[in-house]
Amino acid sequence: MADKLVTDEIKRRIGLQSEPFVVEVERGAIRRFAEAIGDPNPVFNDEKAARKSRFGTMIAPPTFCRSLGAVPLLREIGLGTHRILDGGSEWEYFEPIRPGDRITVVSRVADIREAKGRLGLMALVVVETTYTNQFGERCVTQRNTSIHY
Amino acid sequence: MIMHPQFHYEDVEVGSEIPSLEKNPTTQQLVKYAGASGDFYQIHYDKDYALGNGLPGVIIHGALKNAFLGQLMTDFAGAQGTLRRLAVQYRGMDQPGEKLIARGRVTRKAVEGGEHVVECEIWLENSKGDKNTTGTAIVVLPTRAG
Numbered sequence: 001m002a003d004k005l006v007t008d009e010i011k012r013r014i015g016l017q018s019e020p021f022v023v024e025v026e027r028g029a030i031r032r033f034a035e036a037i038g039d040p041n042p043v044f045n046d047e048k049a050a051r052k053s054r055f056g057t058m059i060a061p062p063t064f065c066r067s068l069g070a071v072p073l074l075r076e077i078g079l080g081t082h083r084i085l086d087g088g089s090e091w092e093y094f095e096p097i098r099p100g101d102r103i104t105v106v107s108r109v110a111d112i113r114e115a116k117g118r119l120g121l122m123a124l125v126v127v128e129t130t131y132t133n134q135f136g137e138r139c140v141t142q143r144n145t146s147i148h149y
Numbered sequence: 150m151i152m153h154p155q156f157h158y159e160d161v162e163v164g165s166e167i168p169s170l171e172k173n174p175t176t177q178q179l180v181k182y183a184g185a186s187g188d189f190y191q192i193h194y195d196k197d198y199a200l201g202n203g204l205p206g207v208i209i210h211g212a213l214k215n216a217f218l219g220q221l222m223t224d225f226a227g228a229q230g231t232l233r234r235l236a237v238q239y240r241g242m243d244q245p246g247e248k249l250i251a252r253g254r255v256t257r258k259a260v261e262g263g264e265h266v267v268e269c270e271i272w273l274e275n276s277k278g279d280k281n282t283t284g285t286a287i288v289v290l291p292t293r294a295g
Binding site (some may be wrong): 029035039041043053061066067069086087088089092 | 217234
C-alpha cells in the first residue's frame with residue numbers, strides 16, 4: 001500500500017463544489033421516508049393532524065435530506081481506494097422543510113485528511129451539503145464524513 | 150407510538166436521561182430505507198454481497214441509525230420544541246434482527262439569545278450493550294414562564 005493517500009494533488013480538491021440542483025419535495029416522499037425509518041410522529045405522516053401543529057402543515061423528519069440525492073463528490077476527489085465507510089453526520093437545522101418546497105442542493109468538499117486507524121491508512125473526507133428553500137432560506141446543513149481505505 | 154407530555158426547560162436536569170426509544174430493525178426495514186433514501190449499497194440488503202465483503206451479513210445503514218437518533222430527539226423536543234443540531238458517529242456495525250435502544254442524557258442547559266437550549270449526549274445500544282452509534286444533539290424547549 002502507498003505510504004500516502006492524501007497527496008497534495010488530492011488536497012487541492014478541498015473547496016470543490018457540485019453543480020446546484022433543485023428538487024421538489026413531495027408530500028408522499030416525506031411520508032414514505034417517515035414510514036421507512038419507522039417514525040409515526042403525526043407531523044411527518046398525517047397532513048390533517050399536522051395542520052394543527054405550529055407549522056400548519058407536515059414537515060420533513062431530521063434526516064429526510066438524505067433522500068434528496070446530494071452529489072457525493074467522492075468520484076471527483078479520485079482517492080483510488082476501494083472501500084468506503086460512512087463515518088457519521090452533523091446536521092444543523094434552520095427552517096423546516098415542507099411539502100411543495102423546492103430545495104436547492106449544493107455540496108462542497110470541506111476537508112480531506114489522512115488518518116491511521118484499525119483499518120490502516122485511511123482518508124477522511126468531509127462533504128458539506130446545504131439545502132436552501134425557494135425563498136432563499138437555509139433549511140439544513142449536513143456535514144458528512146466518509147472513511148476511505 | 151409512545152407519547153409523553155411536552156417537556157419544558159424547567160423539567161430538565163443536567164445528568165438526567167431522556168425517554169428512550171426502542172427500535173427493531175428488520176431486513177425488510179433496510180430494503181424500505183434503501184428505497185426511501187436512494188442508498189442502494191448492496192451490503193445493506195444482499196447477504197452474499199455482504200459476506201463477500203468480509204461482513205458478518207447485511208448491516209444496518211449508518212444513516213438509518215442516524216434517523217433513529219433523530220426520532221429520539223424530535224420525540225423529546227415534542228410538538229413545541231425544536232431540534233437544532235444532531236451529530237452522530239458510527240463506531241461499529243449493527244445487524245438487523247436485533248433490538249436497538251436509542252438513549253440520551255442531558256449534558257447542558259442554558260438560556261442563549263433568549264432561547265432555552267438543552268444539549269444531550271445520545272447513543273444507540275444493542276442487546277450486548279455495545280454503543281456502536283454515538284453523538285450529541287441540541288434542542289430548544291418551551292419554558293413554563295412563557
